[in-house]
Amino acid sequence: MKNSAPVNHPVNEPIRDRWSPRAYAKTPVEAIKVLSVIEAGRWAASAFNEQPWRFIVGLNFDETHQKILQSLVEWNQQWASNAPVLILNIAKRTFSLNGNKNVTFKYDLGQSVANMAVEAVNQGLHAHQMSGFDPEKAANLFGIPDDFQAVSVTALGYYGNPDTLPPDMQKAEQRIRERKALNEIAFSETFGNGISL
Numbered sequence: 001m002k003n004s005a006p007v008n009h010p011v012n013e014p015i016r017d018r019w020s021p022r023a024y025a026k027t028p029v030e031a032i033k034v035l036s037v038i039e040a041g042r043w044a045a046s047a048f049n050e051q052p053w054r055f056i057v058g059l060n061f062d063e064t065h066q067k068i069l070q071s072l073v074e075w076n077q078q079w080a081s082n083a084p085v086l087i088l089n090i091a092k093r094t095f096s097l098n099g100n101k102n103v104t105f106k107y108d109l110g111q112s113v114a115n116m117a118v119e120a121v122n123q124g125l126h127a128h129q130m131s132g133f134d135p136e137k138a139a140n141l142f143g144i145p146d147d148f149q150a151v152s153v154t155a156l157g158y159y160g161n162p163d164t165l166p167p168d169m170q171k172a173e174q175r176i177r178e179r180k181a182l183n184e185i186a187f188s189e190t191f192g193n194g195i196s197l
């Protein structure tokens with residue numbers, strides 16, 4: 001299903017058509033498509049090209065998928081259990097070169113995951129990111145080293161039947177997508193002074 005952003009200025013199609021659905025079909029996702037999605041994440045920019053992102057991929061309801069699902073809060077489990085692919089998004093806290101703290105480690109991971117969400121659309125898939133999970137539980141389940149932090153989970157798959165969702169989620173699924181106005185987020189001269197181009 002399309003739920004394109006009602007953009008005020010033209011943008012490329014996958015950005016316009018990316019959205020975060022909760023109705024997923026149990027249809028397996030082809031490994032070749034998952035690889036393209038991860039490839040898109042791999043080519044994100046990062047500070048000093050550290051590439052602090054790491055991904056644990058649960059594919060088509062395998063054991064890894066079940067473990068990632070366990071780490072989600074119950075509310076997310078309700079819908080994400082249908083998504084055939086669950087990806088645990090992890091970031092390295094320090095620079096590999098000198099061990100110094102990398103202050104943009106989550107920022108860099110976010111860029112990588114954003115790339116993946118856009119590539120998912122290009123592959124005919126949908127992606128839905130979640131911070132509603134237990135990072136400590138995930139760290140224990142997967143033996144994540146201390147220098148790495150599990151930051152979010154991405155659900156990935158084909159669109160399903162929204163009628164199968166609980167009523168509150170069905171409503172959210174149909175909601176018109178909204179964003180702040182451009183002049184609320186882009187300024188000129190001083191902070192808060194909305195840009196006019």
Ligand SMILES: Cc1cc2nc3c(=O)[nH]c(=O)nc-3n(C[C@H](O)[C@H](O)[C@H](O)COP(=O)(O)O)c2cc1C
Pocket residue numbers: 018019020021076128129130131132133152177
């Ligand atoms: C970091 C992050 C955490 C999120 N956490 C959750 C979550 O735990 N559960 C959920 O259903 N949606 C979650 N979302 C999805 C957002 O609610 C969604 O992206 C936002 O409402 C905008 O909608 P759109 O992605 O369809 O444009 C999260 C998104 C991001 C980027």
